[in-house]
Amino acid sequence: MTRTSQVVVIGGGQAGLAAGYHLRRLGLDFAILDAQTTPGGAWQHAWDSLHLFSPAAYSSLPGRLMPAQTGQTYPDAEHVVEYLTDYEKRYELPVERSVRVIGVHRDGACLRVETDSGTWQARAVISATGTWWRPFLPAVPGRAVFEGxxxxxxxxxxxxxxxxxxxxxxxxxxxxxxxxxxxxxxxxxxxxxxxxxxxLADHIDGRALFDAATARRRALDAGHTDTGGVTSLGxxxxxxxxxxxxxxxxxxxxxxxxxxxxxxxxxxxxxxxxxxxxxxCTGFRPTLSHLAPLQLRGPRGHIATTGTRAVGEPRLHLLGYGDWTGPASATLIGVGRPAREATLEIADLVA
The missing domain is CATH 3.50.50.60 (FAD/NAD(P)-binding domain)
Incomplete structure (x- = not known):
């Protein structure tokens, strides 16, 4: 059976929920497909001591401030999971679990989303799968012989x-x-x-990093000298x-x-x-294998975008993968703005 929706969002973590918030406000028909069994995205898999870089009030998705965590200036991962779970329920976001997307294909006027539990037809797709699921290991000589x-x-x-x-x-x-x-x-x-x-200096946290990333993007968009963004600070x-x-x-x-x-x-x-x-602790690469049928990836593995929209497929938007899909878009506080811009473009597309 094939199901239809104006928009399919792939990924139910922070980026997918931010997209869902704006899609709901715009009155669009949409579904969020998430491979996880429970809410919280990658945060539910973080190490025990992980804390945010910013106070709760500066780590919020659009529409709802994250409440402060008792006894903590910087909330821990468990608190973030609770916040994302509440956010999903509060805005009645249509998240379907556990649904793993196998591939996205062009299909006439629509994009066909193949999953392990059926097929979707959509006028537009937002990919918000993040990077956690694709850890990067460097090719260091002798890695295969280490016995520990x-x-x-x-x-x-x-x-x-x-x-x-x-x-x-x-x-x-x-x-x-x-x-x-x-x-x-x-x-x-x-x-x-x-x-x-x-x-970084002790007084600098995620608030300053978001401001630096935003200032860099504005400078580049205006044709000014690269400010260096976050990397200029540390x-x-x-x-x-x-x-x-x-x-x-x-x-x-x-x-x-x-x-x-x-x-x-x-x-x-x-x-x-x-x-x-x-x-x-050597970082991650974007999780994009589900987009392989569209043949959009460049030589460095990224998909060329204008804002969040894929250059080679205007019905596809990428959200939350890092600065190349919006300033600080891989953060809680940073994903709201590119999510809003992506959904406004999609609203124009499906109108």
Whole structure:
């Protein structure tokens, strides 16, 4: 059986819900297809100690402020899941679970969305699948011969799992710094980064990062000099656990090693560090395999867009993958504006 809708949103995390909010306000017929069994998107799979970079009031989706979490300046992941669950119910967003989208195809005047539970026909599609489901692991020599445990950020849960062990954390971004700070107290930690880590000033949090990303996008759109955006400020937000570990001298980064050996890692000068586990905090790639039938991806794997709209398929919008689909669009506070712009374009398209 084939079902029809003016708009199909693929992904029921924060970006999909923001799109649903604006589609509801515009009075469009839409469905949100989510592969997860419960609300909360990727937040429900985060490690135990993960906290937002911003206070609750500055981490909200359109239409509803995130309530503050008792005893926490920066809410934890569980609080975010509760907020997203409430948001979905409050606006009666039509999320269907557990529905995995297999492929999106051109089909005359519509786009055909094939899923593991049936087919949809839509005038427009919003892809909001994020990046969590496609972790990136660098091709480091010797990775296959290391005899210890290797895991990516997505599989890390709690420091107790590594207590007393020798752990190498790879990555100089926020995830790497937070997980290194998590492990710094009860493990033999080696923190490794591609370049010297740059912590932002203690007073800078997600509010300033969003403002910087927005200013950069406005400058580029106006043809002005690139301001550098968030990267001009630093790489790591000094959230309280990171700040505490830093102030205690527990966060000293070493440069990237050149290869792995069976018992650990080795630098170019022959220096070695033994390890029981290596945690790769090395980022993600956009989850776009469901769009492969449209043949839109460029040489770097991204789909060319104007705003959120795919250049090669104007009925498709991409939302929440990073700055290339809207300033800070991979954040709670940043996804609202590009979601609104995408849905307004879609409203004009289906009118």
């Amino acid at each position: 445990r290797q895991l990516h950020t997505v599989a890390y849960t709690r420091p107790q799992d590594f207590a007393g062990r020798r752990v190498v954390v790879v990555g100089g971004g926020n995830s790497g710094a937070q997980i290194a700070a998590d492990l710094a107290h009860d493990t033999q930690l080696t923190w490794v980064t591609q370049r010297p880590p740059r912590l 790489d790591i937000v000094a959230v309280p656990p990171v700040r505490e570990a830093r102030d205690r001298g527990l966060l000293t980064a070493r440069p990237m090693f050149s290869r792995l050996h069976p018992a650990g890692v080795e630098w170019a000068d022959g220096t070695r560090a033994e390890a029981d586990a290596i945690i790769w």
